[in-house]
Amino acid sequence: MAxxxxxxxxxxxxxxxxxxxxxxxxxxxSGDPAERMLGEFATPEAQAAxxxxxxxxxxxxxxxxxxxxxxxxxxxxxxxxDGRDVFDIIKQSIPKTLTVSVSAFVIAILLGIPAGIVAAxxxxxxxxxxxxxxxxxxxxxxMFLVGLIFIFIFAVxxxxxxxxxxxxxxxxxxxxxxxxxxxxxxxxxxxxxTLIEVLYQPYxxxxxxxxxxxxxxxxxxxxxxxxxxxxxxxxxxxxxxxxGTVLVETVFAWTGMGAQFVRAVxxxxxxxxxxxxxxxxxxxxxxxxxxxxxxxxxxxxxxxxK
Amino acid sequence: xxxxxxxxxxxxxGFGQKTGxxxxxxxxxxxxxxxxxxxxxxRLGIVGESGSGKSTLGRLILGLTPxxxxxxxxxxxxxxxxxxxxxxxFRVRTSLVQQNPLSALNPQMTIGEQISEGxxxxxxxxxxxxxxxxxxxxxxxxxxxxxxxxxxxxxxGGQRQRVVIAxxxxxxxxxxxxxxxVSALDVSVQAQVVALLRELWQQRDLxxxxxxxxxxxxxxxxxxxxxMYLGRVVETGNIDSVYEWPRHPYTRALLASVPSMDPTIRxxxxxxxxxxxxxxxxxxxxxxxxxxFAIEKCATETPVLRxxxxxxxxxxxxxxxxRPVQVGREVA
Numbered sequence: 001m002a003x004x005x006x007x008x009x010x011x012x013x014x015x016x017x018x019x020x021x022x023x024x025x026x027x028x029x030s031g032d033p034a035e036r037m038l039g040e041f042a043t044p045e046a047q048a049a050x051x052x053x054x055x056x057x058x059x060x061x062x063x064x065x066x067x068x069x070x071x072x073x074x075x076x077x078x079x080x081x082d083g084r085d086v087f088d089i090i091k092q093s094i095p096k097t098l099t100v101s102v103s104a105f106v107i108a109i110l111l112g113i114p115a116g117i118v119a120a121x122x123x124x125x126x127x128x129x130x131x132x133x134x135x136x137x138x139x140x141x142x143m144f145l146v147g148l149i150f151i152f153i154f155a156v157x158x159x160x161x162x163x164x165x166x167x168x169x170x171x172x173x174x175x176x177x178x179x180x181x182x183x184x185x186x187x188x189x190x191x192x193x194t195l196i197e198v199l200y201q202p203y204x205x206x207x208x209x210x211x212x213x214x215x216x217x218x219x220x221x222x223x224x225x226x227x228x229x230x231x232x233x234x235x236x237x238x239x240x241x242x243x244g245t246v247l248v249e250t251v252f253a254w255t256g257m258g259a260q261f262v263r264a265v266x267x268x269x270x271x272x273x274x275x276x277x278x279x280x281x282x283x284x285x286x287x288x289x290x291x292x293x294x295x296x297x298x299x300x301x302x303x304x305x306k
Numbered sequence: 307x308x309x310x311x312x313x314x315x316x317x318x319x320g321f322g323q324k325t326g327x328x329x330x331x332x333x334x335x336x337x338x339x340x341x342x343x344x345x346x347x348x349r350l351g352i353v354g355e356s357g358s359g360k361s362t363l364g365r366l367i368l369g370l371t372p373x374x375x376x377x378x379x380x381x382x383x384x385x386x387x388x389x390x391x392x393x394x395x396f397r398v399r400t401s402l403v404q405q406n407p408l409s410a411l412n413p414q415m416t417i418g419e420q421i422s423e424g425x426x427x428x429x430x431x432x433x434x435x436x437x438x439x440x441x442x443x444x445x446x447x448x449x450x451x452x453x454x455x456x457x458x459x460x461x462x463g464g465q466r467q468r469v470v471i472a473x474x475x476x477x478x479x480x481x482x483x484x485x486x487x488v489s490a491l492d493v494s495v496q497a498q499v500v501a502l503l504r505e506l507w508q509q510r511d512l513x514x515x516x517x518x519x520x521x522x523x524x525x526x527x528x529x530x531x532x533x534m535y536l537g538r539v540v541e542t543g544n545i546d547s548v549y550e551w552p553r554h555p556y557t558r559a560l561l562a563s564v565p566s567m568d569p570t571i572r573x574x575x576x577x578x579x580x581x582x583x584x585x586x587x588x589x590x591x592x593x594x595x596x597x598x599f600a601i602e603k604c605a606t607e608t609p610v611l612r613x614x615x616x617x618x619x620x621x622x623x624x625x626x627x628x629r630p631v632q633v634g635r636e637v638a
Binding site: 206 | 411423
């Protein structure tokens with residue numbers, strides 16, 4: 001198992017390095033930051049001074065080596081826009097983003113999986129129809145619209161929660177609820193479909209034929225087998241969490257990474273963009289690593305190959 | 307005479323098929339008015355082609371699917387009158403062996419866990435005893451007890467089917483339903499598993515319901531046979547007498563279609579064409595559209611099982627068909 005994790009970790013590091021290189025090069029070919037930062041009427045002298053200031057006049061390999069050297073020491077440069085340390089910007093915005101995305105994800109799992117299981121077990125019942133109708137609705141209404149509806153109900157109409165901002169925990173409730181609802185809907189639908197498929201397997205019929213009690217059939221036979229596809233799905237969903245927060249953060253003026261990222265891309269603030277993409281990559285790589293380790297724990301077929 | 311182990315009376319299972327929105331569902335009968343009797347230690351073969359309703363019959367007998375009509379008695383008790391406790395007892399005394407042993411085993415549990423599970427959930431044995439009995443059972447089906455810790459994917463198809471059989475027999479049932487239990491196995495492995503089934507039957511107080519489409523295999527396993535066509539039993543009787551002198555045109559066609567290694571054996575009748583069309587049954591004999599001997603009466607009057615020779619046949623013209631010269635012997 002240790003060797004397995006080690007080899008996966010080595011691969012994760014390779015992914016991180018190649019992403020950093022790729023992003024670095026592509027960003028330098030996609031528009032001149034000097035022009036975007038200073039505006040189209042800036043004098044050539046001002047632009048040249050800007051490039052010298054940020055080292056953009058050097059060759060790309062040279063720039064990358066310098067960047068790498070600094071990055072390995074934890075220095076990701078400064079924002080072109082306001083000269084703030086990129087590390088500080090990220091350090092400030094990460095907790096905000098993680099608060100919304102991780103709590104929304106946990107709530108979505110806690111809501112979605114039991115709802116999906118109940119719907120699958122009581123298939124075609126009123127409960128099933130209610131759960132599925134809610135899930136389809138939650139999935140098909142765009143997230144920003146759900147956000148606006150929540151703002152209307154809880155901030156404008158009932159006046160119990162703030163509509164936007166990120167200063168107190170009460171500000172977090174609506175963004176989390178919006179994001180959780182959407183994810184819970186996807187999880188519930190997938191959990192139901194997976195469990196129904198497993199319940200049709202011959203080993204379930206065999207267990208019923210042997211008189212294994214229904215609760216035991218669900219817990220010992222069906223759920224462990226439904227867990228493998230479910231973990232895959234949750235992994236994919238988790239990697240899309242950060243992307244999803246961009247939308248939610250915009251609607252609720254939540255100053256997390258999503259909002260910062262959108263601003264930095266628009267302004268050509270290369271240092272910020274690079275560092276944030278690296279953070280996203282670390283996030284995705286970590287999730288994939290977690291999923292693979294979970295696989296190995298859940299599936300005896302993979303476990304025994306180690 | 308004591309009550310039979312298993313009896314079905316007028317057993318019928320229909321599946322509703324909706325033809326349109328708000329349309330009244332059309333019923334297709336997978337089993338239609340089936341009357342069967344099975345004594346203790348008796349082995350009954352149920353044969354028929356795909357769609358003949360033989361698997362449905364197996365699931366009905368085990369109470370895994372409810373009948374549309376009719377009754378099932380096991381040890382004299384009607385399924386309909388079984389309490390929760392009664393069902394538990396029934397589940398202990400019966401078992402199911404399915405076609406594909408890989409999907410019939412839980413991929414997440416070890417062989418030992420799966421075999422001993424029944425003993426544990428029915429509180430027949432504690433952990434240690436259950437483990438010991440499972441190991442013994444595994445040896446009885448011809449596998450080393452060291453395989454207890456394996457997972458299904460670490461075994462061959464034949465070994466897996468032995469595990470499924472071990473799991474089916476661990477509670478010492480009186481009746482085991484085999485649903486195409488050897489059909490997915492290689493021919494050489496089939497022979498081994500069939501030999502195992504004969505051996506186990508000799509050692510135990512066991513009755514078999516052996517559902518298959520394989521006419522060669524069934525002869526080595528059962529005492530009595532019921533041939534099904536479109537949810538009905540069209541011929542039933544002692545296995546040897548049916549193979550020696552099949553009376554129903556469908557049985558005759560089935561037996562004639564068994565591939566032969568001997569070129570001197572020629573078919574007693576032309577092979578039947580087409581497939582089962584479940585949706586097209588009206589009145590009359592269900593086989594008449596494919597029967598080369600169909601007469602007018604076959605379209606108007608549904609034949610019922612009646613005694614002809616040594617067996618029971620549902621055919622108006624059953625007496626007219628001669629005893630085939632070679633076919634019975636060849637099939638053995």
